[in-house]
Amino acid sequence: MNYMSININGIGDERKSRWIKGLKKEHDIQFLSIQETKLVNSSSYQVSKFWGPTEFKYDYVNAAGRSGGIMCIWDPKLFCRLSVIKDQNFLVVSGSIADRSELFNMVNVYSPQSLSEKQILWENLVNIRNSSPGVWVFMGDFNEVRSEEERHNSIFIPNNAIAFNNFIFNENLVEYVMGGRWFTYLKENGMKFGKIDTFLVCLDFMNEWPDARLTALDRIESDHCPLILITKGNKFGPYPFRFYNSWMSKDGFMEVVEKALNTSIPVLPPVKRLAQKLKNLKSEIRSWLATLKDKEEATSKQLKPIIKNLEEKA
Template identity: 25%
Template sequence: MAVFWNRLGYTPIHIEEAQGHSGGIWVLSAWPGVSCNVVAASSQVVCVEFSNGGFSWVYAAIYASSVPSIREEAWRVLTYFSRNYSGPLLAIGDFNEILLSSEVKGGNFVSRRAERFGALLDECGLIDLGAHESLYTWFRHMQGNRFISKRLDRAVATDAWCFRFPKSYVENLTRMHSDHCPIMMRCQGNDRRVGVKPFRFQVAWSYHPSFSSVVRGAWDKGRPNPIRCFSQVRDDTLAFNRDVFGNIFERKKELERRVTSIQQRMERVDALSLIQEKRELQAKYSNLLMQEELFWYQKSREH
């Protein structure tokens, strides 16, 4: 797995392996000029100090147990660390707990547990940073047409961290094959702009049902000159990519946007038509992920 992440530009900082299907935390870094030092680690909490240019802050990766008695150990680690660290602290992950009755739909709200969680955050000096997009981050289909949704995943931070990153905000990303939403903390929005690239054949095109007819038609237009045939195939392929196939990443964003919209509607109403539509979109998304995998596989020049 370390080789896999390295190929994507990430360096593993610390790994807490899963126990069967439970737990597991991977902390990775894509900042080559930033010093990363693990300052506390347990099966449910991993604290890493990032240092660069004389400034340092700590990120706590959280994967709290779904069992309350075991989860208390995570709270002890977090409390002990916060008492002995006065710098900027950000904690993100699956806390497996909710704060408010509005953070659960279709299930029970246990005020005693919520009060315990709130007291923990107060003791550690942590503030809930809220989130954009979906209200809930965990979703489960129960028997019949019954669903339970909760906000189990969140980001919390100290005043010192919020002061250092005043433009930060949290996004609950689109949930696809997991019962949890990925969450993204954006500290500052730096847009990446991609320049014009020379023509290169993309293997992913061949998995579109219309592509073979595009190639045959373009080749026939260029007959009998082979050079003209290749030139026509290039031109028609570029038109196909622009008008039919489209940008993989833009199509991915659009599918994620549509799934997010359906999930938000499902938070308010229970409808079988929404479930079916979500399944169809997820099937398209899976096919798109396969095309994206081929894209990156080809880009890595692997055989």
């Protein structure tokens, strides 16, 4: 499945629902976690604004007054809910994924501010994880950083980071390297930044999808970046052509490059002309490498007896 997590800071604005629905469609998201909905008793109609016309299931934790609120939405064709655990600061949706035998536990986290409340949250999450087997995915707004480098122009509290890191280490959770952005949260008109949103997965998940991609997208309608974790459909196009700097010191290499680049190209749009030139260059270098390899192997065969003779004399 592909996952998305976002602290929406209230979902009452129609622009936010259109934004999230567009990202869901663009990145083929099957499991969506939303924090800080600020809603009580969410309806299917409200949820459909974020998901679109396709079939969905959802569950939620009500907001406390005008703050908080957590929601998970998913594609029932891929994920079948079996049980739910609700708390003011997290929502655990456990179930099965199509064609998989393991139990998958999706944890949507919205962490409180104070250290004492965070420590209670970490303890609760540890107890819940230890009470159930399966694969674990924690996602959301953890409202904490792991190191001083993950904050900018804001106070770093070492004890908070230690408690957060202890939770991660003790539960054998890992993070994917995040692309797109370094910080995920902005406040005070862009003066302060923090990396407080992330995905934490168990080792079984990481081993199953080592090439999954975690990306922080642009902030458009929220002060938090949407995070997407893509585990399927990793199509990166053709394999890149490896180039070694040592080739440039070999005889004949520059002549090969000049020949390829000077080859006449049909009249095409500029981008297609460039692509064709690069294709010709790749082909010419490959042919040159094949010839060079044959020459080097022949030279090696000639030198091996000489080297062996010298070693015997030595």
